[in-house]
Amino acid sequence: MAKAATADDVAADAPKKSKKMLFIILAVVLLVVVGGAAAMFMMAGSHAEEGEDEHADEMSEEDPDAKALAAKKAKLKKKKEAEAKGLPPVFVELDPFTVNLAPETQVDQYLQVKASVKVEEQPAADNLKVYMPEIRHHVLMLLSGKKASELGTTEGREALAGEIRNSINAIVGEVPTNKKGEPEEPVGPVEAVLFTSFIVQ
Incomplete structure (x- = not known):
């Protein structure tokens, strides 16, 4: 019990x-x-x-300076987001350029260039294609104003790549101004211009 x-x-x-x-x-x-x-x-x-x-x-x-800084921050943020997602960079190949260079001697000299443009993401690449006629016009004008002596060094070619990048970003991006109203470096989707062929003759 x-x-x-x-x-x-x-x-x-x-x-x-x-x-x-x-x-x-x-x-x-x-x-x-x-x-x-x-x-x-x-x-x-x-x-x-x-x-x-x-x-x-x-x-x-x-403040125009703050506007430029905000644009750069937005671009950096986009880049970090793309990297976080594991998205590869996108490249847009430009059609070859052949131009007569600005005369330095009595002998005509010309430049033949092939280049690719590195952008943040595919929509930016698609947008570049929309503006391609305007982009080609500005790049041709830029190239034809150069002298062979300016393009004979690595520094000269790097400077040219930066000028082309800024020229394209001015078309598809925006050009901030400083407090004096002077234009500063354009902010846009183009990160770099890469030459795949560069011949001066």
Whole structure:
């Protein structure tokens, strides 16, 4: 026959049960507090980014330097997002250019160039193709104004690549101005111009 529980047994079980319940309640409260703190931290971070963007927009309306800085930040942000997604860079091959160079001697000299343009993403590459007639016109004008002596060194060719990049970005991007109203380096999707063939004769 089962032994009836005494008052002492009941009294001994009560603290054990109350301790277990206390631990469960404490664990639940701790989880709620940690989860709430994490949610607030994430929300505060997103609000801070929004605040920065809004502040940059307000500043860009008043200050041309701030506008240029905001454009560069946006470009850098896009680049980081593309890298985070693991997206490879996109290259657009330009049709070859053949131009007469600016005269330096009595002998005519010409330049034949093949180049590819590196852009951030595919939509930017598609946009370049839309503007290609205008891009080719500006690049041809730029090339035909050069002298053979300017293009005879690595530095000269690198400088030319930078000028072509800026020329294209001025067409498909934007040209910020400084406080004096003078144009600065254009900001756009073109990251680099890469020569695949470069012949001066």
